Amino acid sequence: MNKSEAAMSHSPAGSPAPGMSPASPASPAVTVEGLHVTRGRKKILRGVDFAMEPGRITGLLGPSGSGKTTLMRCIVGVQRLTAGSVDVLGRPAGTPSLRHDVGYVTQAPSVYTDLSVEANVRYFGAMHGVSAADTAEAIAAVGLESLARRKTADLSGGEFSRVSLACALVSHPKLLVLDEPTVGLDPVLRAELWERFAALAKAGTTLLVSSHVMEEASHCSSLLLLRDGLLLAQLSPAELSERGHSNDLEQAFLHIIQEAGAASSHRSANESQVA
Numbered sequence: 001m002n003k004s005e006a007a008m009s010h011s012p013a014g015s016p017a018p019g020m021s022p023a024s025p026a027s028p029a030v031t032v033e034g035l036h037v038t039r040g041r042k043k044i045l046r047g048v049d050f051a052m053e054p055g056r057i058t059g060l061l062g063p064s065g066s067g068k069t070t071l072m073r074c075i076v077g078v079q080r081l082t083a084g085s086v087d088v089l090g091r092p093a094g095t096p097s098l099r100h101d102v103g104y105v106t107q108a109p110s111v112y113t114d115l116s117v118e119a120n121v122r123y124f125g126a127m128h129g130v131s132a133a134d135t136a137e138a139i140a141a142v143g144l145e146s147l148a149r150r151k152t153a154d155l156s157g158g159e160f161s162r163v164s165l166a167c168a169l170v171s172h173p174k175l176l177v178l179d180e181p182t183v184g185l186d187p188v189l190r191a192e193l194w195e196r197f198a199a200l201a202k203a204g205t206t207l208l209v210s211s212h213v214m215e216e217a218s219h220c221s222s223l224l225l226l227r228d229g230l231l232l233a234q235l236s237p238a239e240l241s242e243r244g245h246s247n248d249l250e251q252a253f254l255h256i257i258q259e260a261g262a263a264s265s266h267r268s269a270n271e272s273q274v275a
């Protein structure tokens with residue numbers, strides 16, 4: 001039995017793993033258990049547990065420095081874990097066979113600036129053995145058909161970041177991990193991208209998308225709220241509103257963060273009294 005099956009089997013019969021909706025019989029696309037990461041002397045992730053439902057968009061939200069990128073790096077298999085486990089599509093993160101199944105777009109778009117949009121996407125596609133039709137499809141999926149022949153150095157910031165996304169899409173990954181993909185995009189482009197993410201999820205792709213923009217949380221099925229390396233909650237946007245006592249998701253998130261801050265200072269005060 002692999003770890004994600006084990007995670008499922010810990011649930012009582014008929015009840016889903018954390019983060020899985022009751023209607024879903026499928027195994028989680030990602031299972032994170034007891035994850036700790038220390039970089040340098042800093043404890044960046046401090047005991048994170050969750051599961052991600054396949055074919056859904058999971059939003060990863062948290063203040064700057066809360067550990068979002070580090071968690072994404074663990075999932076794509078480029079981060080050394082201090083403790084715990086991360087399974088992706090039923091295999092340990094970083095397993096070579098996952099290379100074709102996981103797409104990752106970092107905050108710093110990594111494309112060749114001296115090549116055209118098409119040449120970049122074709123190049124990344126060739127690494128996965130995909131066809132010219134797939135290249136064209138990935139370019140169309142990010143709305144860059146009319147700029148396919150243009151050198152990426154000559155694109156605007158928003159166009160440039162979409163080339164990176166096309167390079168990740170070209171291999172039709174089962175899991176797409178996107179680190180702040182909408183940063184620097186205008187509201188129209190942002191809305192278009194979220195429509196594309198929804199279409200990908202509908203077609204079966206699992207997406208993990210980090211963002212600072214709380215209004216984007218409403219596009220996700222499930223939200224992971226991270227603060228100081230701790231997972232404060234995994235909930236739906238509706239649950240976030242309810243728990244944070246506000247329809248404004250930013251206010252609701254702030255409320256939960258303040259509540260967690262108050263609880264942790266209360267705990268430290270109690271601990272120092274005991275000591």
Ligand SMILES: Nc1ncnc2c1ncn2[C@@H]1O[C@H](COP(=O)(O)OP(=O)(O)OP(=O)(O)O)[C@@H](O)[C@H]1O
Binds near residue numbers: 068
């Ligand atoms: N190599 C490293 N050595 C020590 N600390 C690091 C290292 N890399 C990152 N950190 C620290 O770990 C913390 C989490 O970083 P991370 O990039 O995961 O956060 P983040 O939530 O993605 O932030 P942002 O939203 O600003 O991108 C930060 O305080 C960062 O300074």
